[in-house]
Amino acid sequence: MTSLSAVPAYAAPTAKAPLERTTIARREVGEHDVLIDIKYAGICHSDIHQAREGWGEAIFPMVPGHEIAGVxxxxxxxxxxxEVGDRVGVGCFVDSCRECEYCLKGQEQNCVKGSTGTYNDTDKHGAPTYGGYSTHLVIDEGYxxxxxxxxxxxxxAPLLxxxxxxxxxxxxxxxxxxxxxAVVGLGGLGHMGVKIAHAMGAEVTVLSQSLRKQADGERLGADHYYATSDPETFEKLAGSFDVILSTVSAxxxxDTYxxxxxxxxxxxxxxxxxxPVSVNMFSLIAGRKTLAGSNIGGIAETQEMLDFCAEHGFGAExxxxxxxxxNEAYERVIASDVRYRFVIDTATI
Structure with missing residues (x-):
């Protein structure tokens, strides 16, 4: 089986350092593994959070990237x-315990022992995981x-x-x-939220800081578009929504929302x-409202999502x-200067 000991990649050598070209080793292709020639890798805002230790201590050198598409x-x-030649994707995790109640339900992202992150993690052998800003990846076929x-x-790629x-x-x-x-924010996550909610048949409203992207929002499927910088927005839309999906990292x-x-x-x-954020419990008690979070999805649901997007004829913008x-793209993401996802052509690594 092939063992790749010098795969080109882009890595952050230390926290907050610019990413630079390097080489990494990929494990030998095992009996249940597939070797993926990565063609494209999306840049997620979480890549920036982790490469800059915004979410806590991280593992370096770090090769980010969990929006991976290849062959x-x-x-x-x-x-x-x-089979060889199949087009596949890899998302935010590359392994899990496979035995707990959530893994057995196809909710591997909620693995009791913790799923193995595509990068900034260690695998079952204690080796660091490296993500999609590289040319090749070896992964168990089940993931x-x-x-x-x-x-x-x-x-x-960004759908992953x-x-x-x-x-x-x-x-x-x-x-x-x-x-x-309502979708809060029209960025990398928000634009997909609009597309998907619209395709599901919902009446979709975008809540953005300004009306700067209104034409885009409507093109992507939004029925309404409001600026959250306008106090009248919150008066006019009080009691309007079944679900508000907040996609922003601010x-x-x-309580206002x-x-x-x-x-x-x-x-x-x-x-x-x-x-951290704070909330007044009375904002939840009145109207039996729910304040919730959601992570990604399991393997089966991710496949369902890809099939749904293909059926409705759209991917990411x-x-x-x-x-x-x-590195320039990272700064532009922080400045909200992308419409709506950067994708790396890995042939250029």
Whole structure:
């Protein structure tokens, strides 16, 4: 079996340091493994949080990237799910215990022992995991998903995080025809939330700091668009929504947003601020409202999401960049200067 000891990659050598070209080793292809030639890797805001230790102590050198799309070039002797030439994706985790109640339910992201992150983690052998800002990846076949033929690899890559992160809560809270959904923020996550909620049949409202992206929001499927910088927005929309999906990593005035929910409505966080937030319990008690969070999805639900997107004819809105533009792209993400996901062409690494 192939063992790759010098795979080109881009890594952050230390916290907050610029990413630079390097080489990493990938493990030997085992009997249940597939070797993926990575074609595209999305840049998620969580890559920046982790490379800069915004979420706590991290492992360096770090090769970020958990929005991975590529083609299988080798399969292990016991692989049954895939063949050479298959188009596959890899998301935020590459392993789990496979035995706990959540793994057995197909909710590997909630593994009791902790799923193994695609990067900034250690595998079952104690070796560091390295992500998609590289040319190749070896992974157990059970943790890859099939990219439908109707989706180009470049627009599919961000679906492996941004797509499933928004699809999973919308599905869990039974969004569909008749639902009124608000998406807070029209960025990498938010634009997918709009597309998916619209495709599910919901009436979709975007809540953004300004009206700067209103035309984009409406093009992506939003029925309404409001600026949160306008105090009248919160008066006009009070009690309007069944679900509010917050995709931003900024600290929000949660009580104000809870006022926009209907009775039994849910405010669901998928953005993860680096600082704590506070909430007045009376904002929840009145109207039996829910303040919730949602992570990603399991392997089966991620496949369901990809099939859903292919069926409805959309992927992410992307800007493809060369690898030497990664550091510039990080600064642009922080400045909200991307519409709406940077995707690295890994052939340039």
């Amino acid at each position: 299988i070039s080798e399969v292990g002797s016991a692989v049954t799910k895939y 890859a998903v099939r990219i439908p033929e109707g989706l180009a690899l470049d627009v599919a 995080c941004a797509g499933i992160t928004t699809y999973s809560p919308l599905r869990h809270w039974n969004v569909g025809p008749g639902s009124k959904v 600290v929000l005035p949660i 809870l006022g926009l929910l209907k009775v039994n409505g849910a405010f669901v966080n998928v953005g993860a601020p680096e600082e 992307i800007e493809v960049i060369d690898a030497d533009q990664i």
